[in-house]
Amino acid sequence: MNLDDSLRDKVASNGAFEETAQLAxxxxxxxxxxxxxxxxxxxxxxxxxxxxxxxxxxLTGDPNEAKHWNRIAIYARVRDKALTTLESSVAQAARTRxxxxxxxxxxxxxxIEDTDATS
Numbered sequence: 001m002n003l004d005d006s007l008r009d010k011v012a013s014n015g016a017f018e019e020t021a022q023l024a025x026x027x028x029x030x031x032x033x034x035x036x037x038x039x040x041x042x043x044x045x046x047x048x049x050x051x052x053x054x055x056x057x058x059l060t061g062d063p064n065e066a067k068h069w070n071r072i073a074i075y076a077r078v079r080d081k082a083l084t085t086l087e088s089s090v091a092q093a094a095r096t097r098x099x100x101x102x103x104x105x106x107x108x109x110x111x112i113e114d115t116d117a118t119s
Contacts, residue, residue: 013067015060024056047079 001009014020030047031037040048054071061068 006027013062013065014057020053020056020060023060024053027055029053041082043082047075047082050075056100 011017031052037045051072054068054075058068072084107110
C-alpha cells in the first residue's frame with residue numbers, strides 16, 4: 001500500500017483532516033469554557049481532549065469505526081485509573097505527612113548549636 005492509499009483509507013475512517021481538526025478544536029474550545037476546567041488535573045484535561053478528537057472522527061469519518069469508540073472508552077478508563085492512583089497517593093501522603101509537591105524528600109537538618117551558650 002502506498003502513501004496515497006494510506007491517506008485515502010485514513011480519510012474514509014477518520015474524515016478529512018481539516019474538517020476533523022476544525023470540529024475537534026471546536027469541541028475542545030467548548031470544554032475549556034466549562035466552569036470546572038481549571039480545577040481539573042492535567043490527566044483529566046488530556047483525557048477529555050483526546051476524547052474530543054475521537055468524537056470529531058466519529059462525526060466526520062466512519063461513525064461505525066470501532067477504533068473511535070474504543071479510544072473514547074480507553075481515554076475515559078485511563079483517566080479513571082490516573083485519578084484512582086492520585087487519590088491513593090494523596091491518602092498515603094496524608095498518612096505519612098509527605099509533601100506531594102516536594103520533588104524529593106529532604107533529610108531533616110541538624111540542629112545548630114548555640115556557640116554563645118557554651119562559652
